[in-house]
Amino acid sequence: MTDFTGFTPETIDFLWELRMNNNKAWMEENRERYRTVLKEPFDALSAALTKKFLEKKNVPQMDFSISRINRDVRFSKDKSPYKARKWMVLKEPMTKAEQWKFRPAFYFEVMPEGYEYGMGFYEGRPAYMQAFRKKVDAAPDAFERLVKDTAKMKEFVLYGDSYKRPMGKGDYSPAVMDWYQRKSLGLTATREIDDLLFSPELVDFVVEGWEKLLPMYRFLREIHVEE
Numbered sequence: 541m542t543d544f545t546g547f548t549p550e551t552i553d554f555l556w557e558l559r560m561n562n563n564k565a566w567m568e569e570n571r572e573r574y575r576t577v578l579k580e581p582f583d584a585l586s587a588a589l590t591k592k593f594l595e596k597k598n599v600p601q602m603d604f605s606i607s608r609i610n611r612d613v614r615f616s617k618d619k620s621p622y623k624a625r626k627w628m629v630l631k632e633p634m635t636k637a638e639q640w641k642f643r644p645a646f647y648f649e650v651m652p653e654g655y656e657y658g659m660g661f662y663e664g665r666p667a668y669m670q671a672f673r674k675k676v677d678a679a680p681d682a683f684e685r686l687v688k689d690t691a692k693m694k695e696f697v698l699y700g701d702s703y704k705r706p707m708g709k710g711d712y713s714p715a716v717m718d719w720y721q722r723k724s725l726g727l728t729a730t731r732e733i734d735d736l737l738f739s740p741e742l743v744d745f746v747v748e749g750w751e752k753l754l755p756m757y758r759f760l761r762e763i764h765v766e767e
Contacts, residue, residue, distance in 0.1 A: 544584040546738040547650065550577040555652040559624035567609075567622055574609065578626060582606065582650070585743065586628040589648060592747045593630060599754070600761070604630050605640065625651035629662070630750075632761070642668060644726075644760040646750045654733055657746045658696060659753040660726010667765045673708055673720055675763055680712055686755060687715050690727065693752050700725035727753055 554570070554577050567574070583606065590604045606628045613619045627649035631640040641662040648657045676683045690696070700722040707721055719725060729749060736742055 542580070542584055543740070544581060544588040544743060545740050546742060547581050547585075548577060548738060551581065551650070552652060552733055554578055555624050555650070558622055559652055562620040562622050562624065564621055579609075582626050582628070585648070588743045589628070589746055590630055592743055593646070593750055596747070596751055601633060602630050602646075603633050604628050625649060644757055646753070646757070648746055650737070654731050655737060656728050656730045657749055658726060658728035659750065659757050660699065660728065661724045664700065664722070664724025665765075666723075668763060669723060669725075671763050671765050672760070675759075676712075676716065676720060677708065680716065683719075683759070684713060684716050686759060687719060690753075690756050691715065693727075695729040695749065696727040696753070697729070698722075698725065699728050727756070 550573075554573060557570075558567070586604050586606055590602070593599060594602065607623065607626055609622050609626070611618075611621055611623055613621065627647055629640060629645040629647045631645040632643055634640050634643075642665050644659060644661060646657075646659045649655060698718060701724065702718075702721040703723060710717065712720060731737075736745060
């Protein structure tokens with residue numbers, strides 16, 4: 541695999557055109573273009589991010605997975621056959637392929653409008669979130685300190701749907717309750733298309749962002765529930 545040298549403007553052009561021409565005929569005509577401007581550089585980026593991050597101190601063992609360009613349309617009203625975006629996750633090694641979706645993971649995603657990176661859940665599960673709240677209940681002051689430290693990282697925004705009804709006693713600080721009320725959660729940073737995306741320096745930039753999220757990641761990774 542070649543080293544990551546940055547994406548190119550052609551990468552973004554391809555994603556925009558795919559969004560506007562999301563059909564099999566167009567993709568077949570542009571299959572080689574997909575390989576050269578999106579798939580190969582994205583594969584190289586994923587390998588570089590993983591290698592760089594795992595070299596950091598106190599980072600647990602993880603491996604990466606990359607999204608396919610094809611969409612699973614079996615249960616979707618949207619029958620567009622392809623994703624006009626591409627993402628990777630850096631996750632715990634799993635025995636079952638889809639297990640990572642219910643565990644905290646680091647991620648990077650590129651789309652026509654820009655790119656995102658962060659840490660969180662692809663899909664939160666009620667049993668896990670209940671265990672999360674119990675862990676907060678056991679040491680609320682420690683979690684509040686972790687939340688406050690996380691909030692200092694202004695590039696990251698907390699995401700995830702929230703319950704409308706109060707969970708638990710609802711007597712924690714607003715900062716803690718913002719996490720406590722979530723059905724799923726994560727922290728994401730969003731950037732528009734910029735020169736960094738077209739540079740090999742993107743690797744160091746994303747890894748530095750992920751490294752900031754390690755304390756919260758460790759808190760979330762320690763939670764285990766029976767599937």
